[in-house]
Amino acid sequence: MSKPLIEDRTFLRHFWHPVCTRAELESANPSGLGPHAVELLGEQLVIANLNGEIVAMNDLCPHRHAALSKGRVNNGTLQCAYHGWQFDNGGNCVRIPACPEQPIPRRACTSSYDCVVKYDIVWVRLDSSWNCTDIPYFSEWDQPGMRHIVVPSYEWKTGAERRWENFTDLSHFAFVHPGTLYDPAYDRPPIPVVDRVDSELRFEIEPPPEMLENLPENAPLGSFTYRCTMPFSINLKLRLYRDDSVFTLWTTSCPVSDDRCRNFLIISREAKDNDPDHAHAAFQKIVLDEDQPIIESQRPKTITMEELSVTTDKVSNQYRKWLRELSLAATEGKEAFMRCLKTTVLEKSQ
Ligand code: FES
Ligand SMILES: [Fe+2]
Numbered sequence: 144m145s146k147p148l149i150e151d152r153t154f155l156r157h158f159w160h161p162v163c164t165r166a167e168l169e170s171a172n173p174s175g176l177g178p179h180a181v182e183l184l185g186e187q188l189v190i191a192n193l194n195g196e197i198v199a200m201n202d203l204c205p206h207r208h209a210a211l212s213k214g215r216v217n218n219g220t221l222q223c224a225y226h227g228w229q230f231d232n233g234g235n236c237v238r239i240p241a242c243p244e245q246p247i248p249r250r251a252c253t254s255s256y257d258c259v260v261k262y263d264i265v266w267v268r269l270d271s272s273w274n275c276t277d278i279p280y281f282s283e284w285d286q287p288g289m290r291h292i293v294v295p296s297y298e299w300k301t302g303a304e305r306r307w308e309n310f311t312d313l314s315h316f317a318f319v320h321p322g323t324l325y326d327p328a329y330d331r332p333p334i335p336v337v338d339r340v341d342s343e344l345r346f347e348i349e350p351p352p353e354m355l356e357n358l359p360e361n362a363p364l365g366s367f368t369y370r371c372t373m374p375f376s377i378n379l380k381l382r383l384y385r386d387d388s389v390f391t392l393w394t395t396s397c398p399v400s401d402d403r404c405r406n407f408l409i410i411s412r413e414a415k416d417n418d419p420d421h422a423h424a425a426f427q428k429i430v431l432d433e434d435q436p437i438i439e440s441q442r443p444k445t446i447t448m449e450e451l452s453v454t455t456d457k458v459s460n461q462y463r464k465w466l467r468e469l470s471l472a473a474t475e476g477k478e479a480f481m482r483c484l485k486t487t488v489l490e491k492s493q
Pocket of ligand 2 (some may be wrong): 264309310319320430434
């Protein structure tokens, strides 16, 4: 029996996770307000816009346990489809249509969770008791002159940590993306300095500019700066060799369950004429389609301690080490968890 890298996954409940894009919530129902069913860390949640506030609740009506996501938003409340009980922003029942003159039972409520919208994505935090995590870093979102493409989210049948590793894996480019992202002649990857700063894993690489000649026009090639907010987000900022402009691939994953993840991608680049969104989105789709079957073939869907590492797996090794430390620190309590998450560890000073 293989030993999992992370034995206790409850620490993930303390982080903010993406659950859907704003557009997905708005298109879930003709009202534009939801409700929309999502899953996070194995929990079924319902997202809705109640009186202008985006809320996340347990997708379970306390009456006869129907899914609240089957209901509708009615007069600023979420109304269950089965018998019409209505719930406010905090998940408390405020009306029982069958017996409106009787007092509402105290237990007539469903759990609600921290929920915010940022980068046009809905974020949920299941456990706010330690309140020590932030929405992940995104370098370009508020920068003037940048143009963003929020790609529709997509699900992969693998754990979120395997998706993270795939996106930051420096030795797969030559084999999985020959001719799309990389020139296969350059199959020996750089081994970057990897630091921990501000809850982020940070590293930089400079792919060979000579590759430009053999790659398609939309292949983003330039100096790569990675700032990866733990546990599942990646801010990959490129300074393109082609014209020295900024191009950012920002991605994050929702740990839907141990063996499935929902992935989000925002492509940001300096606004220019004759640079249509669809061309960039289509190019990234080609890249994702090259990765997906390989990553979904990894067994098991969560990382195990038995996997073999070499020196060029340094980024993945550092990531695994930190994830495991976070998981263990969380079992000791808030202080140990915060220390593990926030302490700066610079490779040069070690
Ligand atoms: S099951 Fe929701 S109102 Fe009855
Ligand atoms: Fe890839």
